[in-house]
Amino acid sequence: QVQLAESGGGLVQAGGSLRLSCAASGRTFSSRTMAWFRQAPGKEREFVAAISWSGSTQSADSVRGRFTISRDNAKNTVYLQMNSLKPEDTAVYYCAAPSALYPSSKLYSANVYDYWGQGTQVTVSS
Numbered sequence: 593q594v595q596l597a598e599s600g601g602g603l604v605q606a607g608g609s610l611r612l613s614c615a616a617s618g619r620t621f622s623s624r625t626m627a628w629f630r631q632a633p634g635k636e637r638e639f640v641a642a643i644s645w646s647g648s649t650q651s652a653d654s655v656r657g658r659f660t661i662s663r664d665n666a667k668n669t670v671y672l673q674m675n676s677l678k679p680e681d682t683a684v685y686y687c688a689a690p691s692a693l694y695p696s697s698k699l700y701s702a703n704v705y706d707y708w709g710q711g712t713q714v715t716v717s718s
C-alpha cells in the first residue's frame with residue numbers, strides 16, 4: 593500500500609512560480625514511476641508529467657519547458673517545479689503512482705495509476 597500527500601499549492605500571479613511536493617509512504621518508492629495530474633473545474637483529469645525509477649521524464653505539451661518533475665528517493669518525495677504559470681494552469685494537482693510497471697506510452701492515462709493523493713489547489717490569477 594502506498595499513501596501520497598501533496599503540498600505546496602496556493603495562489604500566484606501569472607508569470608510566477610510554485611513548487612509542489614508529494615511525500616510517499618512505503619519502501620518501494622525508489623522503484624516506482626511517479627506522476628502528476630491536474631483537474632480543472634468541469635474538465636477531465638489530465639496528465640502533467642511523470643518520472644520513472646531511473647529518472648527519465650515525460651511531460652504534457654502544454655507544460656513542457658515550464659514545468660519540471662524531479663524526485664528525491666532518499667526523502668521519498670517527488671516534486672513539480674512550475675514556472676511561468678498561466679491562468680489556464682489553475683487546477684487541483686494530484687500526485688499518482690501505479691502498482692505495476694508500464695511502458696512510457698501508457699503513463700499518460702490516469703487508468704494505470706492505482707494510488708492517488710488528496711490533491712492540492714493551484715490558482716493562477718491574471
